[in-house]
Amino acid sequence: MKKYLLLFCFIFLSINYVVSFQKPNNNCKYLTDLRKKAKELYFKGEQSASRKVCIISLSFIESIEDNSECIVKLHSKILGRLFYIEKNALNYSKALFFLDLNKKLQKKFPFYFPSYNYSIKLQEASILSRLDEKEKSNTILFKMLENKEKFKHIALGEIFIYNHTIDNYFNLFSEENKTWILDSIINHSKKAYDIFYEKRNELKQDKYKDAISTFYTRLGRVEKHKENYEKATVFLKLAKENNTDKESIFIDLHLSSCYFYLNKPDSTIHYAKSFLQKNKDLKASGRLLYAYNILSKQYYKLQEKDSAYKYAKLTLSEVNKNHFYKNKGIKKMFNNNIDKIKLNNQNILKSQKKSFISILLLLIIIIIFSTFLFSYKYYKSVQKEKKYLKLVKELRDKSNKKKQKAIKIKDESIERIIESLNYFEKSEEYLNSNFTLYNVAKRINTNTTYLSKIINQKKNTNFKEYVNKLRMEYVITEIAEGEKFQKYSIEAIAKEVGFSNASTFSKAFKKYTGISPSYYIKKVVSDKESK
Template sequence: MIRYVFYILISLLLSVVSYGQENAIETLNFNKSINTIYQDPDQTIKIANYFLKKSPSKIDNAKALYLRSESQKLKGNNAQSIEDLYQAKNILESINENYITSLVLVGLAQQCRYQGMHNVSKSYLSNATSLITYILDPYEKDIALSKLHQEQSAIFISESHFNDAFEILLKQNNNNDAIKKIVPGLYLETENLKAQIKLASDELESAKTIFNESLIVLKSQQLEDSSIKAVTQLGLGEVYFNENEHKIAKGFLLESLQVNIIEPKIKLRILNLLSKVYKQLDSISLSQKYYTESSLLSASLVNDERSVRNVLLSKIEENQKDTLEKDLNNYYVLGALIFTVLLIILLSYYFYNRKLDREYRQFEKIIKQIENKEKLEMVVIENATNNVKETKGVFIPSGTKNAILARLEAFENSDRFINPNMSLALLAKQLKTNTKYISEIIRTHKNKNFNTYINELRINYIINLMQGDAQYLNYKVSYLAEKCGFSSHSSFTVVFKSITDITPKQFVVFLKKNNKVAS
């Protein structure tokens, strides 16, 4: 009996030791698991789920949630990725773990950037930067810095600050060998980001060199069937497309589609570029095929982005509520202010886009009128104070009236109306008549007063100049005002908007855009 109990105790002891060793080994392999994400996100999710189910450790659970989040993001499940990141963040608030917390914060910053919330993104990055300074393990610090610099660079790229974006990544050069050894996938992400910056800066040879070097590392690190390969080949496809080497570009793009793991956003770029490549190669059917595929994927991503944005806003709000509950006196006003600012930004963005859409439709209407050789006229508002005043009527002999109308038509076809000193008296003198006759004819035959008549001629004149000669689109509004006879910038702007319902500045912007599309 004693021997039997002894055997049971020994067995239990060995089981505990075995589980502890297994758990310790898997914990130590966290950094390698980051690399596995690029090759097999599904397997990484299974490992993460095992941790969440079996391990009582909060740190292990936070690590598992981070790995699952990165895997879900790669698979295009950004809503679930955000959920996991915030769950990890909540766990880490109760413990002191700078390494994993910094990775989670950088992950949240990336998701916020995807949704255009750059201020929130920068806030997360600022917090991550502070935490990284306290990481003691050199390998962990290198990994955290690599992630941080990638996201900081991505924000600079989104703002078209390419030099700043590249400088940020150069900070990694001292740690590149260590990163390449521990997490080669992370090293390759940084290199591909450098190449993308060079590509965006039209430094095609530099971009091509970096992408080709990435392909060599992919092979040496046995990452040829990873999501990074798809990104690398897409980059080379973009380089060769810009060099008009469409057949070579096609080869890289088609090969990139053979990779098993492709992030949906990357796949969309590949399909879009393939459609363009086949169009250049006169393969219309294939071009249409990939265009259709990209359109379907794009629509799906747009729908996903709406739900992702809702989840992110919801999580941000939940996070704010948790913070308020913990320290209501200190943060209540700040939380309400952040919510209000976000709401104002969203509403401003919405109404600004509505305004732009309305103005652009009005612009298209104006262009169509001009193309149909219709003159633009000021919209007359009923019962407005600036309406044409009724007069007692002035009798004008028929012959005189016809002669004045003929001379008035000749005046309209000239550019005499751009004379800044043009007045009713001067016009009457030029048309060899008197002010009463010319005023009455403008009122009865043009259905407007003298000032409106002259202003409409001037606005039509300057619009025709802008449409006919692109050089005018580079001039200041004050010059355009002077060119068509207005004495001041402000009066020109008021009159221009009253006739076109668009400001001169916005009209120039739309016309530039229209000319660019047409060319």
């Protein structure tokens, strides 16, 4: 299903491209327009779109069977464009296929190509360089420079030879890292620029600006290789100022690299992403790997792990593609550091996984702790509820009990003291803050020691606990049966029942009942409202 969908899309796009050029009566004019469109798309970085236009052009040439000079020459140029498209995509077998077709075409019509072998030789030198045959490539180019007089009638023919030679020198420097190579690059770049300068009046403004941009780009790259990154950025920015978005589409990548080593993360990320945005169609290239690798390293330095992880995965995806291991030139372009790049980005992925595991463990600990805390609070809540219900039950039982029989005590003195205490209980004098052991003993004409001893024996507690118990039972009853205490603050209740402050009262209440007074009041009110 996917294959049929892709085929349909290709046919639809092909028809669109053909329809976009209204076919004139003149085949040459129609084919010229197609070639211009392919060239325009190529220099915009839209390689796939350019390839489609070229294939449409070849289909058109085959259909018309026209061997006129215009058609044959355009045919050769279109084959040349397809050669460079496939070479840039690292499809070297396809590139060689189109090169071979072009050779056969020029041999078949030699009278149309007085400078036979010029474009063919350039393409041969270019592909040999990519196939790591730089010595053979340079031999072809140097011979062409020796015989440059033959190509004088070709517009800017000598410059194209210089351009290929300079590219070879850059690739050679990646392998050998020798200063003389950079000097040769500068020397050849100046010669190429001088030719442009001499012919500036004959050229279109855009063409001359592109020449300036290319010259500054090369100077910037040389300074970058010398590790003069500040100076490199100056040249590269001059290149951007003169760039017409046709020739120098990789300036942003060089700028990103310089800013990475200058430790300027914002600029590094900006230019790397700008390069990727402008080169969306760059499906297979060492430059794509370079951009992803810079971004993964920069984000990792910034501790932005999600972004570092994203670009590390993209970097490894590029590294793992077969063409990187098959192509020695690309490995040398990275100074044979492909394996190191792979290892560094694998480490970034591992650190992200470790971070994920740490977060996961932390979440598990939080969940366990939260569950424990919830369970503990629930348990405490249940215990409070049980104590409250027990208190309510005791209160009901107390109200239903008959009055206890009077204690039979033979000793008149003990009986008198007990009767006095019973009186104090009935009269609720224990609610007075002055209801102390000393004052009570004084009122019933006894001493504190004797009074304390009787309370211990008869009440099974000490005086303080005895008084607190009376006060607590009073408060519990008042809250349960009346509305006054339900509306009081804890401070007011404390004062009402003889405590000096709310804190002492709350502690005594909780000790006696197991729950706080505020909780008890809340539950009593809630129960009444529910009824």
